[in-house]
Amino acid sequence: MKYTQIVLPLLLLINSIVPAVVQAQEDVITDVNKQENGYLLLDKGLQFRITDAINSMYNFDFEKAERGFLVMRYTYPEHPLPYFLMGLSQWWKIVVAVDNKSHDALMLKYMDLTIEKAEKMLGDNPENKEAAFFLAGAYGFQGRLHSERKNWTSSTFASRNALKYLELSRGEEELNPELLLGDALFNYFSVWIPENYPLLKPLMLLFPKGDQQLGLKQLEEVAKSSFYARVEAQYFLFRLYATEEKKPFKALEITSYLHSKYPNNPYFHRHFARQLYAVGRGREAKDVSLEILKRIDEK
Known part of the structure; x- marks a missing residue:
């Protein structure tokens, strides 16, 4: 961090x-x-x-x-x-x-x-x-x-x-x-x-x-x-679990929730994709990443 x-x-x-x-x-x-x-x-x-x-x-x-x-x-x-x-x-x-x-x-x-x-x-x-x-x-x-x-x-x-x-x-x-x-x-x-x-x-x-x-x-x-x-506690938790605590599945659980609740928040969107990749769910990470790129193209 x-x-x-x-x-x-x-x-x-x-x-x-x-x-x-x-x-x-x-x-x-x-x-x-x-x-x-x-x-x-x-x-x-x-x-x-x-x-x-x-x-x-x-x-x-x-x-x-x-x-x-x-x-x-x-x-x-x-x-x-x-x-x-x-x-x-x-x-x-x-x-x-x-x-x-x-x-x-x-x-x-x-x-x-x-x-x-x-x-x-x-x-x-x-x-x-x-x-x-x-x-x-x-x-x-x-x-x-x-x-x-x-x-x-x-x-x-x-x-x-x-x-x-x-x-x-x-x-x-x-x-x-x-x-x-x-x-x-x-x-x-x-x-x-x-x-x-x-x-x-x-x-x-x-x-x-x-x-x-x-x-x-x-x-x-x-x-x-x-x-x-x-929400701020959840923000800190997923960052700590993803990095310092080396608990990627816990980080994924939180980022998944935050993205579903706030789908237009690009910060949560990006970290959701990152955590999918971190736990080996590559196909889902690809789909989420393509959605991110689509939103960027659409400004």
Whole structure:
């Protein structure tokens, strides 16, 4: 796995979002009251309404997804969640063509806005695990992009902040399994990074030592039980099973599911073909690869 894929980007993933219709004022007031009484991430009503937009994002219908995110921004203008989702949408545009830098500025802008809103929340309540979670996620994505662009100073700064807020966001029982993704990534990569990149050992000494096998188990739990972080956990699992853990059949199981659920996501499509080939299912790999080439020809 490349360094650019492991700069501990604590990923906060939301599994879907509102259709682009402004909710009735009565519903908005109800949601605001829920937010005041607890974390927005625990709002079941919001979870129900946001399904469509995030699924659209993963299926690369960005126009539909971002309409939903803008509605959420209208409803929760001071919460980091809608800004994070807009930044995440830009990130998925980058993932499939990393040499294309046209989405970089907007992605970084939305993550900056996420940080601004989350810092205010944390300033109002230093024990707010949700705010720390968003800060870890936003800094993590910034660090990941900067590392892709070989902006090593910016990447190091962002990644250190991500680690700091990741530590602050851990251990909130009420938000599990959403926050468990952070624990899982920390457990796995806090061991993996110093073993594979000795120059980063001094940085990792500032944090507790992790447990790789526990990290994998936690990723599996998030992939099964989380509402917000499920797809991101699956993303990390199939990459780890395909490379570090040498379990290609497990990687195939996940990529097969992701491709069937999000058939227009070219990243999942490519990895599904790759895993078919890795387990010796050459004829199927050929058919899937020809479909990929057909879609490229059709632009």
